[in-house]
Amino acid sequence: MKKPDTLQGSLDLLVLKILSRRPRLHGYAIMTAIKDTSRDVLRAEEGSLYPALHRMEEAGWIRAEWIMKDSGRRARMYELTAIGRKQLAAEESRWQAVSSAINRVLREA
Amino acid sequence: MPLWSRIVNVFRADTLNREIDEEFESHIAEGIAQGRDPEEVRKAFGTPLRQREQSHDIRVVAWLESLRADVIFGWRQLKRNKVTFTAAVLSLAFAMGACASAFRLIDALFLRPLPIAGSDRLYALSRQAIMPNGKLKVYDGWAYPPFLLMRDAVKGEAELIAVSYAERMDLTYKSDQEMEKAYVQYVSGWMFDSFGLRPALGRLLTENDDLKPGAHPYALLSYAYWTSRFNRDPGVIGHTLQIGNTLFEIVGVGPKTFTGTEPGTITDVFLPTMMHPWVSRPDADWIRTLVLVQPGVPIEPLRQKMDAVSRAFEAERAKSFTAWPKWVLQAWLNQKMLMEPAPGGVSLMQSDYRESLGGLGVLVAMLLLIACANVANLMTALAAARAREMALRVSIGAGRGRLVQMVLVESVLVASLSAALGALFTWWSAPFIVSKINPPDRPAHLVLSTDWRVLGFGLALIFGVTLLLGLLPALRVSTLEPISVLKGGENPHARRRSMHWMIAAQVAFCFLVVFIAGLFVATFQRLSNEYTGFSSQRVLALDTNTRQNQSPVAWEQMAERLRAVPGIEKVALCQWPLLSGISSNGFISIHGAPSSNTLTDLLGVSPGWLDTMKIPLIDGRDFRPEETSPGVAIVNQTFAKTYFHGEDPVGKSFTLSKGNVYRIVGLVHDARYGSVRGPIEPVAYVPFRSIGKDGSLRPVGSSTLMVRTASSNPLALASTLRKAVSQTNSEFRVSNIRTQQEIIESQTVRERLLAMLSLFFAGVALLLAGIGLYGVLNYSVLQRQREIGIRIAMGARQAAIVRLVTVDIFSMILIGAVAGVALGMASVQYLETLFYQVKGTDPVMLVIPLLAILVAAMLAASPAVVRALRIDPSEILRAE
Numbered sequence: 001m002k003k004p005d006t007l008q009g010s011l012d013l014l015v016l017k018i019l020s021r022r023p024r025l026h027g028y029a030i031m032t033a034i035k036d037t038s039r040d041v042l043r044a045e046e047g048s049l050y051p052a053l054h055r056m057e058e059a060g061w062i063r064a065e066w067i068m069k070d071s072g073r074r075a076r077m078y079e080l081t082a083i084g085r086k087q088l089a090a091e092e093s094r095w096q097a098v099s100s101a102i103n104r105v106l107r108e109a
Numbered sequence: 110m111p112l113w114s115r116i117v118n119v120f121r122a123d124t125l126n127r128e129i130d131e132e133f134e135s136h137i138a139e140g141i142a143q144g145r146d147p148e149e150v151r152k153a154f155g156t157p158l159r160q161r162e163q164s165h166d167i168r169v170v171a172w173l174e175s176l177r178a179d180v181i182f183g184w185r186q187l188k189r190n191k192v193t194f195t196a197a198v199l200s201l202a203f204a205m206g207a208c209a210s211a212f213r214l215i216d217a218l219f220l221r222p223l224p225i226a227g228s229d230r231l232y233a234l235s236r237q238a239i240m241p242n243g244k245l246k247v248y249d250g251w252a253y254p255p256f257l258l259m260r261d262a263v264k265g266e267a268e269l270i271a272v273s274y275a276e277r278m279d280l281t282y283k284s285d286q287e288m289e290k291a292y293v294q295y296v297s298g299w300m301f302d303s304f305g306l307r308p309a310l311g312r313l314l315t316e317n318d319d320l321k322p323g324a325h326p327y328a329l330l331s332y333a334y335w336t337s338r339f340n341r342d343p344g345v346i347g348h349t350l351q352i353g354n355t356l357f358e359i360v361g362v363g364p365k366t367f368t369g370t371e372p373g374t375i376t377d378v379f380l381p382t383m384m385h386p387w388v389s390r391p392d393a394d395w396i397r398t399l400v401l402v403q404p405g406v407p408i409e410p411l412r413q414k415m416d417a418v419s420r421a422f423e424a425e426r427a428k429s430f431t432a433w434p435k436w437v438l439q440a441w442l443n444q445k446m447l448m449e450p451a452p453g454g455v456s457l458m459q460s461d462y463r464e465s466l467g468g469l470g471v472l473v474a475m476l477l478l479i480a481c482a483n484v485a486n487l488m489t490a491l492a493a494a495r496a497r498e499m500a501l502r503v504s505i506g507a508g509r510g511r512l513v514q515m516v517l518v519e520s521v522l523v524a525s526l527s528a529a530l531g532a533l534f535t536w537w538s539a540p541f542i543v544s545k546i547n548p549p550d551r552p553a554h555l556v557l558s559t560d561w562r563v564l565g566f567g568l569a570l571i572f573g574v575t576l577l578l579g580l581l582p583a584l585r586v587s588t589l590e591p592i593s594v595l596k597g598g599e600n601p602h603a604r605r606r607s608m609h610w611m612i613a614a615q616v617a618f619c620f621l622v623v624f625i626a627g628l629f630v631a632t633f634q635r636l637s638n639e640y641t642g643f644s645s646q647r648v649l650a651l652d653t654n655t656r657q658n659q660s661p662v663a664w665e666q667m668a669e670r671l672r673a674v675p676g677i678e679k680v681a682l683c684q685w686p687l688l689s690g691i692s693s694n695g696f697i698s699i700h701g702a703p704s705s706n707t708l709t710d711l712l713g714v715s716p717g718w719l720d721t722m723k724i725p726l727i728d729g730r731d732f733r734p735e736e737t738s739p740g741v742a743i744v745n746q747t748f749a750k751t752y753f754h755g756e757d758p759v760g761k762s763f764t765l766s767k768g769n770v771y772r773i774v775g776l777v778h779d780a781r782y783g784s785v786r787g788p789i790e791p792v793a794y795v796p797f798r799s800i801g802k803d804g805s806l807r808p809v810g811s812s813t814l815m816v817r818t819a820s821s822n823p824l825a826l827a828s829t830l831r832k833a834v835s836q837t838n839s840e841f842r843v844s845n846i847r848t849q850q851e852i853i854e855s856q857t858v859r860e861r862l863l864a865m866l867s868l869f870f871a872g873v874a875l876l877l878a879g880i881g882l883y884g885v886l887n888y889s890v891l892q893r894q895r896e897i898g899i900r901i902a903m904g905a906r907q908a909a910i911v912r913l914v915t916v917d918i919f920s921m922i923l924i925g926a927v928a929g930v931a932l933g934m935a936s937v938q939y940l941e942t943l944f945y946q947v948k949g950t951d952p953v954m955l956v957i958p959l960l961a962i963l964v965a966a967m968l969a970a971s972p973a974v975v976r977a978l979r980i981d982p983s984e985i986l987r988a989e
Contacts, residue, residue: 027132028139047155050132051163058115058167069135071142076132 011044011052012061013095016088019062019080026075027053053078061087118169119177129164133157175511179518186519190491194523197484200877201527204480205570206534207473207870212566213539215466217555218373218459220562222452224366226305227401232408233451234398234415238444247447249455250274250394253382255422259398259415266406271297271382271396274457275374277551279654279844280352288842291334291377293352294369295385295396298325301363303401310335311346311361319381322388327381328357332365333554334377354656355384368556370399373458373546375554391426397455400448408448416446433696434706458546458553465863468940472625472870475618479874481577482611482618483881484523490888492516492582493604500591513583520579524571532567545862548855581607605892608885609921616925616962617932619878623958624933624949625940626864626871631947631954633864636857642780642789643687644723645849647678649823650686651814651830652845658808659840661798665715665734668814670837676826679817681718682797686813688853692783697763697793699752707751710782710790711765713738715797719777721817729759729775737806738795739769746779748791763793771795785856786945815849823848863943875961879969882918886973890914897977898985907978914977915970922966926959 018033019025025033030053031044056062061084066074080088118125133154140150154160187194222228235249253271260269273295279288298319306313309332318325328350330339339345349356357380369376387393402411424442427433433441492499502512539557547553585604653667661682668680685691694708716732732741742763749758758773765771771793779789801807814834818826827846834843854861890897897910905913937949947954 026135026139028136028143032143045155046136046150046153047157047160050129050136050160051167054129054164054167071138073135073138074131075135075139076128 010095011049012056013088013091014042014044015049015052015056016061016080016084016091019078020085020088023079024077025079026077030078056084059087060084112170115168115170116173119173122165122169122174125168126161126165129161129168130157133160176514176518179515180522182515183519183522186491187522193487196880197487198523198527198530200480200880201477201484201523201574202530202534203873204473204477204531204877205527205574206531206538208470208477208570209531209535209563209567210539210542211466211470211473213535213557213559213563214542214555215470216560216562216566217557218456218462218466219453221372221556221558221560223304223370223454224364227404228452229450230402230404231451231454232400232402232448233455234400235447235449236419236444237447239440248394249397251396251398251419252391252394253385253388253396254391255419256396256398258422259418262414262418263400263411265403267400267402267411268299268303269297270300270303270399270401271295272300272370272399273382273385273396275369275371275376278352279842280350280378282348282350288844291338292369292374293378293380294371294376295380295382296370298381298383301329304367306364306367308361309364310343311359313361313363314379314381319383322383325381325383326355326357327360329361329363329379330359331363331368331376331379333368333375335362338377350378352380357384368554370397370454371456371458372454373456373553373555375556391422399451399455412446412448415448419446420444437696437706458555461859462546464940464943465859468625468629468863468943469866471936472622472867475622476870476874476877477574478577478618479615479622479877479881481574482615483877483884485578485581486608486611486881486885488519488523488578488582489604489608490884492585493888493892496589499586499589503589504591509587512586512589516583516586517575517579520575520582521571523578524574527574528567528571542862542866545865546858548851548858605889605917608888609917612882612885612918613921613925613928615878615881616922616966617928619874619962620926620929620958621932621936622867622874623871623961624929624954625937626867627954627957628937628940628944628947628949629860629863629867632943632945633857633860635946636785636860639781639785641688641785641853642724642778645853647818647821647823648721648849649816649818649826649830650689650847650849650852651816651834651843652685652811652847653814653834653841653843654811655809655840655842657840658810659838660806660808662806663838663840664797664809664812667834667837667841668715671814671816671830671833674826674829674833676819676829677816678819679717679721681721681815682715683718683813683815684713684797686815686847686849686852687712687722687780687782688785688856690783690856694790695766697752697765699761699763701764705752707791709748710792712782712792712794713797713799714794718794718797718815719743719775721815722780724780725778727776727778728757729773731775732796736774736796736798738797738799739765739771741774741796742771743775743777743794744773745777745789745792747789748793749776751791765793785853811844860943860945871961875965878962879965882922882966882969883972886914886918886970887976889917890973890977894977894980894985898980898982901980902982902986910977911974914974918970919966922962926962929958930955 014034015030018030018037022033027049031046031049034042034044053062053064057064057078060081062078063081064076064078067077069075137147137150137154140153141147223231225231233249234251235247237245237247240246251271256269256271263269275292275294277290278293280291280293281288296314298314299316301308301313302315308329314327314329318327330345335341335345345359346361348359350359351357357378363379369379382388382396385395387395400411400415402408420442423444427438427442430438499512503509543553543555543557546555655663664682668682671677671680684693692710693712694710697705697709699705714732716734716736719726719731727746729743732743744758749755752758752763753761757776759776760773762770762772777794780792781789782792783790797812799807816823816826816830820826824846831843831846834841893914897913900910900913933955934949941949
């Protein structure tokens with residue numbers, strides 16, 4: 001039952017990155033995108049994706065809007081804002097720094 | 110934006126939850142559409158409720174949401190107890206509104222600075238001297254010549270500004286027959302410039318308009334007057350207005366905010382001081398002196414400099430005062446100049462109403478405390494009913510902080526609701542009180558602006574009331590022991606005890622209000638019942654002016670003509686009516702002895718005046734038509750007592766200042782002349798006809814026709830008389846018609862207002878305290894009905910039950926009353942100047958409020974006592 005927590009707090013970064021490449025995705029599509037682009041390695045826990053999305057929305061990094069889908073059901077589509085773009089850059093560089101640091105440790109220790 | 114959306118979300122919580130749910134649904138639907146097993150998708154998603162909770166918390170401001178919940182919950186609580194809370198809110202609203210009104214008046218009269226540049230550097234001069242009657246008096250009048258000397262003396266350090274007392278004057282824009290009244294104020298031409306004011310239209314008066322006596326017939330209208338009289342017609346510039354025989358050209362309209370320098374009066378027309386008839390007279394005090402000090406100039410040296418100039422001027426003038434007794438002269442020369450900050454201007458209303466407003470402030474503050482105690486008790490009773498609910502909340506994990514917040518929110522709700530209603534009440538009541546301040550022919554105008562001071566006071570009021578109401582219940586909640594409450598064993602006495610102390614406090618405050626009200630009412634009663642010595646019924650006073658001064662003979666002819674008007678019984682002439690506030694006086698001497706130490710009031714009257722006023726003759730006779738002043742006089746009893754040791758003075762003589770000799774031809778009963786207060790002064794009536802130094806009759810420009818009518822409503826004849834006067838002689842014009850009764854009453858306007866308001870407040874205080882007492886007793890009987898039922902079942906006698914129910918309360922009332930008496934004794938000394946012939950230590954004044962409170966308490970207690978006696982033990986025990 002227990003899944004490995006593969007995201008380790010980098011869910012924000014992934015969501016922002018995906019939205020920067022492909023604007024206007026709904027939650028399910030974001031989840032699928034994370035799964036697909038990571039070739040099934042990374043998996044966002046379905047339920048906890050939404051609190052994260054909502055938190056980023058309140059922080060102003062992304063904005064959402066309801067659209068009507070062909071199925072007659074409404075879906076909430078997310079896209080990046082200008083603040084979100086800056087945030088993404090910051091998170092990306094932070095991630096680079098951390099991962100290169102970890103790599104260094106792995107190489108040299 | 111994000112914070113805003115989170116605040117908005119608080120108020121659309123349901124919609125928000127629905128949206129979150131919909132998004133989740135769409136997620137699951139998407140998963141199913143991708144071909145996944147519905148069961149598996151749902152499982153992978155997790156518990157929607159928990160996710161929703163998480164998302165919800167992210168998307169709202171949590172504290173605001175809990176506050177909103179508390180407000181809604183509190184509102185429901187209030188709605189559940191509709192009647193009690195309506196009563197609570199209404200009584201609080203009244204008390205808060207009254208407090209706010211009192212503050213608005215205080216703000217408008219004392220705190221609001223004049224809308225001018227440098228109001229914080231504005232001072233007013235006055236002089237403190239011992240008057241001939243031996244009393245210390247502060248007066249702020251100056252003659253113009255010494256003003257100019259003082260102005261020169263401090264040039265460069267401060268600018269002196271002369272402003273006359275705003276005066277209700279007759280003026281006309283057309284013919285003499287279309288006279289109207291307006292407040293006119295003579296001011297230094299340079300005042301507007303010094304104050305940094307700008308005209309709304311045309312130009313302001315300047316220093317150049319104030320150089321030579323009588324040479325600058327220019328008038329400036331105030332913005333308020335321009336609005337009300339001319340409907341803001343820009344064409345008024347260049348028009349003329351006539352005051353007396355002078356035509357003034359209107360040169361401009363003053364700035365919108367500036368209403369003159371006297372809070373309580375809105376000046377209509379400003380004229381240059383040089384146009385005042387007394388501007389060159391060294392002996393007529395008709396201006397106030399304002400000082401605009403340059404920044405950084407020390408005050409005391411400035412005061413000393415001006416004091417020296419003023420004293421030197423008076424000393425020079427006093428050389429001719431040979432008739433004055435030495436000590437009077439000395440005291441007068443030793444007067445001290447005072448220089449006090451006057452950022453808000455100076456007016457008579459300020460000095461008249463300083464203590465009154467303070468007294469009213471105390472009364473309304475007491476009312477507020479009584480109302481708060483009521484509502485606090487009410488909330489305590491309701492909280493008792495909810496003790497179990499609170500205990501339950503604590504035991505299932507509610508934080509103490511949240512509970513305190515919940516209780517306080519209810520208080521805030523009550524306080525804010527009351528404040529909103531109270532604001533409405535204030536909006537109506539403050540102008541109402543202002544309208545009652547002056548007699549109708551001299552209306553008072555107070556600029557009641559809602560400035561930051563008033564708003565701040567309102568907020569402080571709400572805050573204070575909230576604390577008073579909510580603090581105790583909140584503290585109790587925060588120390589709640591859920592176990593003992595849920596066991597049903599919370600100590601009920603603690604709660605009741607706190608309510609009882611509230612009753613004691615209420616009684617103390619209530620006593621203070623009723624006590625002070627009693628003193629005000631007694632003051633007014635004593636003043637109204639003060640023996641005047643003449644009959645004011647059916648008497649009209651026609652203040653009459655002439656275009657050119659007329660011979661007294663022409664005046665007598667006018668009186669003669671009016672006697673022929675149907676419905677008129679008697680007509681006589683006098684310089685001015687009795688008790689009109691005007692008087693003239695002098696020092697007299699008998700047989701060439703040095704002048705007396707007391708002043709004698711003088712009044713010129715025509716033959717028949719004594720009869721018209723119904724002042725009975727004791728000895729001697731009335732004046733004859735041909736008699737003149739100086740020559741003969743009629744004196745009152747006090748005069749005889751003061752100067753002739755009570756002997757009949759008829760036939761004897763006295764000398765008035767400047768050596769004029771009068772032979773006494775009549776002795777009359779005492780009648781009040783100057784004031785309805787205090788002892789009656791010696792009075793000498795002299796003939797209306799007076800002769801000048803050259804021996805000819807002195808012409809008269811204004812005088813009063815006293816008319817006794819046959820009708821019980823004398824004012825019905827006003828227009829007939831007005832017409833008759835102008836038809837008889839077009840030189841004459843009636844400027845004002847009042848009944849003598851109105852004139853007397855205008856002496857006690859303040860006392861009437863205070864008595865009326867304080868009586869009303871006392872009634873409200875008794876009512877509120879009664880309601881409070883009723884509530885508490887009722888509550889305690891309800892709470893103890895089991896105990897009472899058992900006692901009745903055991904055979905307790907009725908008297909014992911009554912005792913049981915009331916003994917605590919009445920001992921609290923006793924404690925409250927004692928505290929109230931102490932409070933009253935301590936506070937009454939600050940109001941002493943407002944009382945007339947009553948003392949706070951008068952036992953009657955203390956007993957009456959005590960009785961009133963006792964009666965109110967008994968009335969309030971009786972329903973609860975009856976309820977206790979009617980308790981049916983079998984019913985109570987069955988219910989258990």
